[in-house]
Amino acid sequence: MDGARTGDAKTGDDGGGAEAGPPALVDHHCHSVLDAELDDDELAGLLTESDRPPAPGTSPLDSALGLAVRRWCPPVLGLPAHAPATDYLARRRELGAPEATRRLLAAAGLDTCLVDTGLLAAAGRPLLPLPEFAALTGADVREVVRLEALAEALDPAAAAWPGAVRAAVGAAVEGGAVALKSVLAYRHGLDIPAERPTDREVVAAAGARLRAGGGRLTDQVLLRHLLWTALDACAGRGLPIQLHTGFGDPDLTLHRADPALLAGFVRAAEPTGVPLVLLHGYPYHRQAAWLAQAFPQVYADLGLTASYVGPRVAAVLGEMLELAPFGKLLFSTDGYGLPELHLVGAAQFRHGLGALLASWRADGACSAGDVTRIARLLSAGNARRLYRL
């Protein structure tokens, strides 16, 4: 459970066997990367949730996440940990983006990656196709289909909207997606009516959307219909739906991304049996953890947050483990664009969880066997069970 990783992680025994070494990592939520050369500002711009230029005199690299990048990445490129950002960026250019990307992704030590393919570009450049991403990570790669991207690619007449959405979601599920993902939190907020909208409401909303020229899907009725269509498609197949919750880029209105707002929907969706995976959650991760305790079909994610909070990772993971059953928590990197984020996500999780569980053990709060077992569940075991990997 430290940042370093031995080569035997693919053994993947989550049952509590005796072998040494850190547990394998199943990254249940990430994106692909760029291997293009980026200038320093472009690179720094991928180390913040902001899409704006930084304030005068400040840099996104001067942050908790920046410290984590400078801790874990320079050694992989042949520099000491904590090398100054300028040295790191120079060294990265010297090696070239493809070689840096290769080294960083390999060092992440990811066993399996579930990749959200709803974003195709970063910093205005196309992300690597999945086969190349798979080759560089050395991981088994599976696809998570983003619902809103799916629906926005459709262009049916209003009356045909429900059927077209149903067909598209069905095709995604048939086509091998390992989960579906909703970004309702960005597009409207999680404060939606619990119940399924009627077809009449949906057709009316689709008509209004058409008249407004289509584009980005933000209508609450259509977003909610999309989610219910996804529930229909996933039900009986054991496919989970991931939902963005908590912090993100400036598009998002933070308090409307509080996962607690989903309680009504969670209750309404409960009879479908479809697992709902609450991504990120911070700073409402304790609310997500309560939902994971209260409702059998709710799971919670540890990713993004573990990277962004940098030196505070053990404390924040601790908060996530307060109410959530240990069988309900899932590691991810949410790496996107920069391969640094995949390495940082993995290293932060390994180090932070290791430090947290070691402190529990030192306090007498659990046994050595508990430490091993909990680490394996969160690292891979829960994801393998949930996504049937």
Added chain:
Amino acid sequence: MDGARTGDAKTGDDGGGAEAGPPALVDHHCHSVLDAELDDDELAGLLTESDRPPAPGTSPLDSALGLAVRRWCPPVLGLPAHAPATDYLARRRELGAPEATRRLLAAAGLDTCLVDTGLLAAAGRPLLPLPEFAALTGADVREVVRLEALAEALDPAAAAWPGAVRAAVGAAVEGGAVALKSVLAYRHGLDIPAERPTDREVVAAAGARLRAGGGRLTDQVLLRHLLWTALDACAGRGLPIQLHTGFGDPDLTLHRADPALLAGFVRAAEPTGVPLVLLHGYPYHRQAAWLAQAFPQVYADLGLTASYVGPRVAAVLGEMLELAPFGKLLFSTDGYGLPELHLVGAAQFRHGLGALLASWRADGACSAGDVTRIARLLSAGNARRLYRL
């Protein structure tokens, strides 16, 4: 201030005297227990706020609370701390539920218990009557009357509702209740209008309730009227009202149980002088602590949370002590159904508060005398003053 407890706890000097041993514990909020034999699933089902079966492959015992149970309970039944859950359950069966219950309750070392008698059963079986519970704990036992249970037992004509409620609440207060308790957070949420409803509104709502067939009391006007009737009954007697706030079972909509939502009611109730005790509060315990600082009549509880967060107890107690005056915080176990919960609640509090205050002392933040004094206030002194024990 460790999990162990010496026999002299009843000395109960809260003033900072020199005697050794941990301070006495006044559990200002708990329930009675079962001593029936439970199967493993029934027992595990009492170690979560969920009333649903666990998700496939997961167990409520595999949680922060589960770790706390396995830390504190096995030694009392003759097993080592952290014994596997299966061993513990087997040993519990071997001893028999009555003997296990006897040992666990005695080990909790509770000096006084204020028992909420609004729940009469757990896992479909009746809880022990108060005298038996008192005998097993060795504690002085006093009753807290749950308002909604009281009102639901009434069956007056609509026009008689205000008088019937007033009479029932008055009888509870006359009958020796040491406090009243509201579960408004479960029934409606804490987002209520601040002011007292008019009799006309109450009679109309009671009529609607009658026409709907009675049952569970969820009407906002009737719930609010009940609370104001309780204020009337408690005013001048120094009797506090306890209010559930924060997390609980899936019935509850978490963000509507945020105690901050009570600010308007707290201000409106302030002239009555009736102490309002905010139970639990998590994950909004910092909000509860602010109310306890801002308003003289507001107090905050440390229980349930201290048990559920397991290894994180010292950190979470720390959050509760940030804003709340030390004279306003109250220990409880919220033990319900399983005697394990009474022992775990007591042991977690003793250990967590001990660790927290020791870390303050080590940092130079307080004196040794402060450690002793704060521990005594939270353990028993505040409760004795507030409930006039």
Added chain:
Amino acid sequence: MDGARTGDAKTGDDGGGAEAGPPALVDHHCHSVLDAELDDDELAGLLTESDRPPAPGTSPLDSALGLAVRRWCPPVLGLPAHAPATDYLARRRELGAPEATRRLLAAAGLDTCLVDTGLLAAAGRPLLPLPEFAALTGADVREVVRLEALAEALDPAAAAWPGAVRAAVGAAVEGGAVALKSVLAYRHGLDIPAERPTDREVVAAAGARLRAGGGRLTDQVLLRHLLWTALDACAGRGLPIQLHTGFGDPDLTLHRADPALLAGFVRAAEPTGVPLVLLHGYPYHRQAAWLAQAFPQVYADLGLTASYVGPRVAAVLGEMLELAPFGKLLFSTDGYGLPELHLVGAAQFRHGLGALLASWRADGACSAGDVTRIARLLSAGNARRLYRL
């Protein structure tokens, strides 16, 4: 970075130079003090956000803030740290308030103070004028003008309200104010419509205010108009606007002071380029930190909270540093009335940040150079850049 302070703090090199000693402190938000003799209850009343008498048997001194006062202040008056409150109060009386004030303010070691002059009194007595406060602190003192106080001093006809407000705010800005400050959180809550109100709405609201007899400014339209007038006045001058967010006195409704509620306003105000400084924030400081990451013009304050949470200061500062870029966080004391609060604010910050960063270093999360650089940014560098000192 410890509570003690050497005399050379005015060197003020934020660039990471090699000189020893703690960094200089720019207190970007505080008030003046009393040097009148106060009785014990008056003094204790200034150590809580409550304006009510304490509950029977409790004292505001028995709190996390009280521990911090007893840690840092007695040594300055010649008593040991952690001296009992009664000894401290007696010694303070013996020295006399002027001498105690002189000692406490000098010991705070503040290099620069930005003083909110919107409050003129504490405990019913006038605060010291700025020149006297400057002489006692030894600091450069600059003024922050409180918007609502400015507007309440006006008495125009309704139709003249917009122009009168514009002139008053303009005069404040011309008159050398280093920032403006809004207490919208107290007067209405931060849940306001994002857009600028129309002149017609403003005149109508001003008319209604006149008819109601004027007084305290609580009308949402007028408050919002005041904020937009402030944006106009500050735009192009680089003058920031400070906004109270998070906890405060019982006037405030806590959940309506959540800075996340400002997201719409922050987006609407973004084109003006005016920096918005979110004061305090607790217990929503993580939300404030996200806004500081997402929006270039948003900054966040560390003060008031660092004092009130006493022994928990390092943990809470840690939470603030999770998402906020290090270039966006600002030290303050929010000292008001009692000079103890200026010393405690400074000492708590130095000690807490020192302990936090030392723990990061010990964990391997950052370098020694990072520790120095981050401490200088938060202590003074960010404030000097933001307020152009």
